[in-house]
Amino acid sequence: MKSHELIQALDEGFTKKSNIKIAKSQKAYMRHQFDFYGLSAQQRREIQNPLFEQYFIKSKDNLEELMKALWKKKERDYQYCGQELILKYTPKWKAEYINLFEFMITHKSWWDTIDFIAPKIIAQYFTLYPEKIDCQIEKWMMSNNIWLQRSCLIFQLKHKEKLNTKLLQKIIKPLLGSKEFFINKAIGWILREYSKTNQAWVINFVEKTKLHNLTRREALKFIKKQ
Secondary structure: OHHHHHHHHHHHHHHHHHOHHHHHHHHHHHOOEOOOOOOOOHHHHHOOOOOHHHHOOOHHHHHHHHHHHHOOOOEEEHHHHHHHHHOOOHHHHHHHHHHHHHHHHHHOOOHHHHHHHHHHHHHHHHHHHHHHHHHHHHHHHOOOOOHHHHHHHHOOOOOOHHHHHHHHHHHHHHHHOOOHHHHHHHEEEHHHHHHHHHHHHHHHHOOOOOOOOHHHHHHHHHOOOO
């Protein structure tokens, strides 16, 4: 199955199961930025997963072509489909795939895709290519793109005891004082999640750092419940 055949099959499957009422609700939830078919995640996967088994990515060019084609589709379901598909090919990722992942972050950007791509795709990529972390994080932090910066903040979200606190502090420091909701929320989110693993570190960091009120509330949410 070629990429255009896969997308055509997805078109047919998604259209057949579409629900206009739910699609309108999904679009409203995303502030009317994207169209939807009105599918649940389970319904979408029931359609896409059998097709994934028929489609085999042979090269980096094939992967880029398919991802960019899915990213051009107006319905958000295709971006969800693409980011799940790419995880299937993790063992075949090459170092240069970071350019494709950056494309996925910076196009049709919103929290829903970023919060999948960063802690799953980018986290896995940096596990495979740890030598790329420093240069890539520096590039993204200097980009002034809030979605690249948010990705830097939350790619360690599920690292638990393996979280690099020195790197996290290095990422957070230049973002302090930001008025951007998605940045302040992300700082609080990563701190809150890490508090499950190292409460003392998070408390100490929050006490000695001038954080946005939103960030502080998020960071201490689990700690205050105890």
